[in-house]
Amino acid sequence: RRAVRGRWWVREAAIMGTWIRAELWADDERQAEAALAAVMAEMHRIDAAMSPHKPGSELSRINREAGERPVPLSDEMYTLIEQALAWSARSDGAFDISYAAVGRLYDYRSGRRPDEATLARAREAVGWQHLELDAKRRTLRFARPGMCIDLGGFAKGHAVDGAVDRLQ
Numbered sequence: 642r643r644a645v646r647g648r649w650w651v652r653e654a655a656i657m658g659t660w661i662r663a664e665l666w667a668d669d670e671r672q673a674e675a676a677l678a679a680v681m682a683e684m685h686r687i688d689a690a691m692s693p694h695k696p697g698s699e700l701s702r703i704n705r706e707a708g709e710r711p712v713p714l715s716d717e718m719y720t721l722i723e724q725a726l727a728w729s730a731r732s733d734g735a736f737d738i739s740y741a742a743v744g745r746l747y748d749y750r751s752g753r754r755p756d757e758a759t760l761a762r763a764r765e766a767v768g769w770q771h772l773e774l775d776a777k778r779r780t781l782r783f784a785r786p787g788m789c790i791d792l793g794g795f796a797k798g799h800a801v802d803g804a805v806d807r808l809q
Contacts, residue, residue, distance in 0.1 A: 716779070739789070
């Protein structure tokens with residue numbers, strides 16, 4: 642019988658509004674800790690850029706400014722929004738990052754929901770076709786008043802992809 646070397650290493654944290662758990666098998670403690678730190682750093686990086694709740698995030702800046710003028714996007718943000726719009730087209734709008742105009746009106750933790758008049762006004766701002774993504778200038782502009790976006794349907798998966806890249 643051969644002796645088993647190594648063990649499982651685990652790191653957990655609350656990031657992006659969810660519980661993140663990274664677990665890996667390694668022989669070397671320094672390598673394991675460095676790998677887990679890289680995974681968590683990537684999760685925090687994505688959260689810092691794509692959180693709709695952090696005023697300094699790129700997403701928050703987009704939501705503040707894109708209704709007034711085209712907003713320059715980082716390469717990473719441009720690519721994610723481009724992918725999101727492709728999925729919106731493929732799904733005939735079932736997937737739509739502009740749902741945030743309505744979604745932000747709900748607070749599921751406290752049970753708050755908008756009244757019907759507020760909800761009807763917010764629905765006017767939903768529609769992925771009204772997100773003007775300029776490939777040449779790499780900007781995004783909202784063509785309807787009250788629009789905003791949320792990348793929750795993409796950002797977490799993107800963060801996992803980035804974590805896997807770091808582990809490889």
